[in-house]
Amino acid sequence: xxxxxxxxxxxxxxxxxxxxxxxxxxxxxxxxxxxxxxxxxxxxxxxxxxxxxxxxxxxxxxxxxxxxxxxxxxxxxxxxxxxxxxxxxxxxxxxxxxxxxxxxxxxxxxxxxxxxxxxxxxxxxxxxxxxxxxxxxxxxxxxxxxxxxxxxxxxxxxxxxxxxxxxxxxxxxxxxxxxxxxxxxxxxxxxxxxxxxxxxxxxxxxxxxxxxxxxxxxxxxxxxxxxxxxxxxxxxxxxxxxxxxxxxxxxxx
Amino acid sequence: xxxxxxxxxxxxxxxxxxxxxxxxxxxxxxxxxxxxxxxxxxxxxxxxxxxxxxxxxxxxxxxxxxxxxxxxxxxxxxxxxxxxxxxxxxxxxxxxxxxxxxxxxxxxxxxxxxxxxxxxxxxxxxxxxxxxxxxxxxxxxxxxxxxxxxxxxxxxxxxxxxxxxxxxxxxxxxxxxxxxxxxxxxxxxxxxxxxxxxxxxxxxxxxxxxxxxxxxxxxxxxxxxxxxxxxxxxxxxxxxxxxxxxxxxxxxxxxxxxxxxxxxxxxxxxxxxxxxxxxxxxxxxxxxxxxxxxxxxxxxx
Amino acid sequence: xxxxxxxxxxxxxxxxxxxxxxxxxxxxxxxxxxxxxxxxxxxxxxxxxxxxxxxxxxxxxxxxxxxxxxxxxxxxxxxxxxxxxxxxxxxxxxxxxxxxxxxxxxxxxxxxxxxxxxxxxxxxxxxxxxxxxxxxxxxxxxxxxxxxxxxxxxxxxxxxxxxxxxxxxxxxxxxxxxxxxxxxxxxxxxxxxxxxxxxxxxxxxxxxxxxxxxxxxxxxxxxxxxxxxxxxxxxxxxxxxxxxxxxxxxxxxxxxxxxxxxxxxxxxxxxxxxxxxxxxxxxxxxxxxxxxxxxxxx
Numbered sequence: 001x002x003x004x005x006x007x008x009x010x011x012x013x014x015x016x017x018x019x020x021x022x023x024x025x026x027x028x029x030x031x032x033x034x035x036x037x038x039x040x041x042x043x044x045x046x047x048x049x050x051x052x053x054x055x056x057x058x059x060x061x062x063x064x065x066x067x068x069x070x071x072x073x074x075x076x077x078x079x080x081x082x083x084x085x086x087x088x089x090x091x092x093x094x095x096x097x098x099x100x101x102x103x104x105x106x107x108x109x110x111x112x113x114x115x116x117x118x119x120x121x122x123x124x125x126x127x128x129x130x131x132x133x134x135x136x137x138x139x140x141x142x143x144x145x146x147x148x149x150x151x152x153x154x155x156x157x158x159x160x161x162x163x164x165x166x167x168x169x170x171x172x173x174x175x176x177x178x179x180x181x182x183x184x185x186x187x188x189x190x191x192x193x194x195x196x197x198x199x200x201x202x203x204x205x206x207x208x209x210x211x212x213x214x215x216x217x218x219x220x221x222x223x224x225x226x227x228x229x230x231x232x233x234x235x236x237x238x239x240x241x242x243x244x245x246x247x248x249x250x251x252x253x
Numbered sequence: 254x255x256x257x258x259x260x261x262x263x264x265x266x267x268x269x270x271x272x273x274x275x276x277x278x279x280x281x282x283x284x285x286x287x288x289x290x291x292x293x294x295x296x297x298x299x300x301x302x303x304x305x306x307x308x309x310x311x312x313x314x315x316x317x318x319x320x321x322x323x324x325x326x327x328x329x330x331x332x333x334x335x336x337x338x339x340x341x342x343x344x345x346x347x348x349x350x351x352x353x354x355x356x357x358x359x360x361x362x363x364x365x366x367x368x369x370x371x372x373x374x375x376x377x378x379x380x381x382x383x384x385x386x387x388x389x390x391x392x393x394x395x396x397x398x399x400x401x402x403x404x405x406x407x408x409x410x411x412x413x414x415x416x417x418x419x420x421x422x423x424x425x426x427x428x429x430x431x432x433x434x435x436x437x438x439x440x441x442x443x444x445x446x447x448x449x450x451x452x453x454x455x456x457x458x459x460x461x462x463x464x465x466x467x468x469x470x471x472x473x474x475x476x477x478x479x480x481x482x483x484x485x486x487x488x489x490x491x492x493x494x495x496x497x498x499x500x501x502x503x504x505x506x507x508x509x510x511x512x513x514x515x516x517x518x519x520x521x522x523x524x525x526x527x528x529x530x531x532x533x534x535x536x537x538x539x540x541x542x543x544x545x546x547x548x549x550x551x552x553x554x
Numbered sequence: 555x556x557x558x559x560x561x562x563x564x565x566x567x568x569x570x571x572x573x574x575x576x577x578x579x580x581x582x583x584x585x586x587x588x589x590x591x592x593x594x595x596x597x598x599x600x601x602x603x604x605x606x607x608x609x610x611x612x613x614x615x616x617x618x619x620x621x622x623x624x625x626x627x628x629x630x631x632x633x634x635x636x637x638x639x640x641x642x643x644x645x646x647x648x649x650x651x652x653x654x655x656x657x658x659x660x661x662x663x664x665x666x667x668x669x670x671x672x673x674x675x676x677x678x679x680x681x682x683x684x685x686x687x688x689x690x691x692x693x694x695x696x697x698x699x700x701x702x703x704x705x706x707x708x709x710x711x712x713x714x715x716x717x718x719x720x721x722x723x724x725x726x727x728x729x730x731x732x733x734x735x736x737x738x739x740x741x742x743x744x745x746x747x748x749x750x751x752x753x754x755x756x757x758x759x760x761x762x763x764x765x766x767x768x769x770x771x772x773x774x775x776x777x778x779x780x781x782x783x784x785x786x787x788x789x790x791x792x793x794x795x796x797x798x799x800x801x802x803x804x805x806x807x808x809x810x811x812x813x814x815x816x817x818x819x820x821x822x823x824x825x826x827x828x829x830x831x832x833x834x835x836x837x838x839x840x841x842x843x844x845x846x847x848x849x850x851x852x
Contacts, residue, residue, distance in 0.1 A: 054423050072425075080423035082383050090651050091290065091416050101413050105424050108404045137471050153420075244446075294659030295605040302762070347773045350604035354766035355820030358813035361688050361763075365810035371684040378687070379670060454670075457663030464656045507674035513667035519659055527651070 005068030006031050007161050007192035010052065012062035015045065015052045021215075022048045023061070028211055028220035032160070033192040035183070037203035037223065040213035042237050049213065050163050053194070054080060066161060074161075079154035081164040084146035089139030096134040096151045099125050102156035115157075116188035124155040127185065129178045144175025151182055159208060163188060163194035168202050180206055200227070258489070261496035266383055273385045273393055273449045274488030274512060277442075277458060280397045281405065282484030284442050285463030286477045287435055290415040293461050295346070296333055296436065299353040299451040303329035306360030308377050308447055313363060319392055322447050326440030329356065334433040380451030382492070382508045389448050395503050396445040400438050411435060412473050450509035457513040458484060465516075465523035483523075487516035576692055577805075583694045583702060584797030584815065587758040588767060590685060590706040591787050592793030593713065594751045595772030597744060600724040604769050605655065606643075606745070609662040611752050611761040613639040616669030618686055618756065623672060629701055629753055636749040639665055640742070689760035689812030691801065698757045705754045709747050721782060758797075759812035766816035767793060774819075774826035777833045792822050 008030040014022050023045025030036050038046045049055040053064055055071030066074035079102070103117040104123070113121075125131050128148040133141060133188055138149060147167060154162055162183075168176055183206055195202055203210060203223065211224050212218040212235045219226045261267050288297050304325050311321020313472030329352070336348045364373050404411070412423045414431045422428050439459065446455035466479035498506050598607055609708035614636045621631020638663060669686075683689075713720070723730045723740050731737045747766075755764035771792035775785045800815030807814075828835050 056422055075425040080420060082417065082419050082423075086418055086419065092470055093412070093416060093475055094472065097472075098416070100408075101416070101420070102424075104409050104413060105426075107409070109410065113409075150420075157424075222374070238549075289653075289656050292653050292655045293639065294655040295608075298605075298608065298659065298662075344599065344602060344604075346602055346604040347599055347769050350608060350765055350769045351820050351823055353608070354763055354770070354816050358766065358816035358820070361813035362809045365813065366808070370810075374684050374688075409740060454663070454667060456659060457667060460656060461663055464652060464660050467656075468651050490707035504675050507670055510667040510670035510674060513663055514671060515650060516661060517664035517667070520664075524646075524649070524652075 001036055001048065004032070005065070007034075007067060008159070008194065009068075009202050010053075010062070011065075013049070013052065013059055013064055014061035015048050015057055016060045017048065017057070023213060024216045026062075026211070026213070026220075028073045028209075028217075030161075030192045030194060031041065031210070032190045032192055033187050034209055035187055035195070035207040036155040036211055036212060036220075037207040038194060038196040038201065038208040038211050039198065039203060039227075039235065041198070043215075044213045044235075046213055047165060050080070050165060050194070050196060053161075053163060054078065073215050076157075077160040079157040079159035079162050081147075081162065081167055083166050083246055084143060084150055085170065085171055087138070087146070089146075092138060093138050094135050095130060095138055095141060096146075097119060097124060098138050098149050099152045099156050104155035105157075108240055111154045120156045120158070121152075124152040125149075127155055127182050128152045142175070144171040144179075148172050148175055148182075152181055155186065162191055162193045164193070164197075164199070168197060176202070184248055200232075203227075256495050257497055258273050260492050261500075266385075267492070267496065268385070269385050269390055270382045270449075270508070271489065273382060273391055273474045273493055274492055275399055275485045276390075276393050276501060277446050277449055277455075278484030278488035278512075279481040279487070280400060280445065280484075281442050281455065282462040282480035282482075283477050284400060284438055285459040285461075285484070286466065286473065286480050287404075287411055287415060288459055289437065289463040289467055290412075290473075291435070291441070293435070294456070295349060297439050297443075297459050299333060299349045299458050300326070300329060300436070300440050302446070303333075303356040304440065304443050305377060305452050306320040306356050306363065308452065309360040309373075312373070312377075312486035313367070313512040318447060319444060322444040323441075325356075326444050327437065330433065330436040330440045334429065334436050366486070369385040372445070375446070376451070378453045380447065380449045380454065380509045381509060382449040384423045385449055393445045394451075396441050400441050401446075403434065403438060407431070407434060450512065454509045454513050457516055458487075459515070461520050468523045468527040483516070483519055487519055488512055491515040576694075579694050579696065579699055579800055580691045580811070582699055583758050584707050584801045585794050586702045587755045588771070588793035588795070588797030588815075589790040590702075590709060590751055591755060591764065591767040592771040592775070592789035592791070593710060594748060595757055595770075595793070596775065596782070596786050596789050597713070597720060597724070597766040598748060598768055599772050599776065600721070601741075601744065603745075603748065604765070606658060607748055607752070607768055608765045609643070609658040610639065610745075610749055610763075611765055612662045613665035614749065614752055615686055615754075615761050616665050616672060618753075618761075619669045619672045623676075629705070632753040632756070633750055635665075636753065637746060640745050640749065665845075667712055685760070686756065687760045687762050688762075688810055689758050689763060691758045691811045691815075694757050702754050702757075708752075709750055712743070712747060716740065716743070724792035746769065759815055760845065763812050763816040766819050767796065770816075770819035770823040771796060774823040775780075777826045793819070795823055800825055 006029045010026050010028050013026040014021055026049060038049065038061065040046055048057060052059050053066065053071060055075065064071055068076055100113055100117065101122040103113050103120060107113050107117060122131065125134055128151055130145060130148055130152065133145065138146060167179060171179065186194060195206065208223055209221060210223045211220045212226065212231055214235045218234050219231045268431050289295060304322050307321040307325025308318050311318045314498065333349065336345055336352065364370055367373060410426055410431060414426065414428055418428055442459060443452060443455050446458060462483035463480040465483055466476045470476040470479050489499065492508055494515065495506040495508040495511035498504050598604060609817050614632050616636025617632040618628055620635060621628045643657050643661045646652050646661060647654040719730065719735055719740055724735055727737050751768065752761065755767060759767055764791055772789040774792050775789035778788055779785050796819035797815055800818040803818065804811040804814035831837050
């Protein structure tokens, strides 16, 4: 049996914007089926790291390998889910059309998406529980529904690596459940998930590994052992934290 | 009523003018959809001013106006794409404004050396649709084919880029390249419109029908068809109206300007009709003057 | 060298004809308009209003035409019409599916076409149109000079009195509101000041090129200095210089004055973009060669 390269390998990665280092010394491995939560305060470099994994921002030190290759070479296998409220709610597309957009790279220029593409889009929408709202305009859906549409778009891309930026922000409880379920199914299918989040409770529910960031890496490992009060204090610099779920950790200033 | 709309077009020059404005109206309308969705009205405005000196230079050198406009159109599309994708201490807005006015001034300076200064200026800025000849029509047709063809080929990607630029980049699309293509297409529309409606009024052809269609349609495809139709309709009605008023009432109305006024009236109708169609207001965007003034600062993206 | 001498000769020609009525008036107008636009331009940049200013310039045009048709004072007519346009754009842009730039685009086109329409209905179309669009500084009358001086003084006066509030409002609307100031009223006041500045500049450089004189000197000034007060002074200076040099050059080569002034202003900006210490392109290229010692993000 050949050794498959890990889905994502970060080796002492430092990323800079405009020659100013934003995040440094990120080191870790993500295997198929694993899920990592990127945790840190605003400005910690979570979004920048995600952009580096996508190959959109250059790495100034170290290396990023997606499926054993540089990020640009593995784009087709990587899907990105932005925050839904960055998108224009007046834009004239339906939920189905938004999901179908995930198939565009496969379709290529000029041609129209085919039956297989449309099928994939339907299944993806179904996986997030929005099949009935397929022809609704994207913008009239609730925040949680829109986030699910964006996840469906990623699912339609059939990715090996899924990157999510704060996917649970402002999302209602039902949408949360459906998002978590869809993510679980993706992981069972062999995809790896990396999500930036500041919701520690959901991180526990959705992820088995955690990467703590505050402009540099404070920890990377299984969530049970890595997410300690001390490390959290180091990450958040002593701010009080808002948590849900069973584990309650409060860092005192 | 139908008399008024058909009568003027018995004359061959009016027929050519009509064909020209129908073509231009439809073309500008469909390109305008992307301009409106991407909030590129300022960039389009800038393009019209920067193409102006190209037209003047071509005229002074007695070459095809089309070539002059084309050369400057390509040049400025490239410059504008460069400027708008990097904003630093000098904001993109300011850089655009300076680029726009300096190119325009160059054109004015060059024109002002001729004896027929003011008349030429007027023609370049406002066109002379009634002087359109067969060659112009063929040129417009050719340009329309190129623009429409490119739009059709890249329609998916341009919509994706407009809807979710981050998502598009993540999927591997080069957003700067897509932006350049769109800017080039806008430049081509301006080039096509120079003779007929002039550089100043073509912005209206691009923005107004598309903005009106946007108010009424919930899909990109519908918006495009509607914009096309409104653009062509405005051309037809405007031409007929300016003819009627000029011939029957002796008040000379510039055709290009009449077309624009008609288009804005159509926009006003669409704006009035739109709320009646809305079933449910989308999730909260704050309304009111305050929001506008605040976001007027973020006009150029 | 020859050209410098020619330029110098032109300036001294101009100054030499100081006793010549039209040249003196044109020079005075150029100085006043240049200085006013420079200062106002700093606020325009702070509040990211170049496109709006452009649109306002276009939209003011029918106001001027209407005023001329109705025999009303041009200045008043244009300002009133401009105020109407500001309100229309605000209301339109507040609607959900009309984004701000499209609102400006629609209003700009409509108002401008209206102006052209009204103008085309009378004789002398081309000549008047050119004057409104690109100015006609050499035909400036004494009355225009007085209007410019009064309007300019008024605008600068209001800017001086409201300086702190306007600057704070540009950077931090929330903070201004928290201090109890009527933020919206101040925003509208700023827009009206820009409108008055535009209308004042029309006889000199016309509606389209007034934007150049408002934006370029201020943008250039921002590249040379960090402090706001200094920026305004430098902007005013550059605006005046553009006006005087542009006028001189246009007289010498017998080309349109307003356009030449605008080109000089743009030229000043281009030079500043290259040469300014710290923010200029050359300076930044030099800094790039030195590792990590450069200043933080711009």
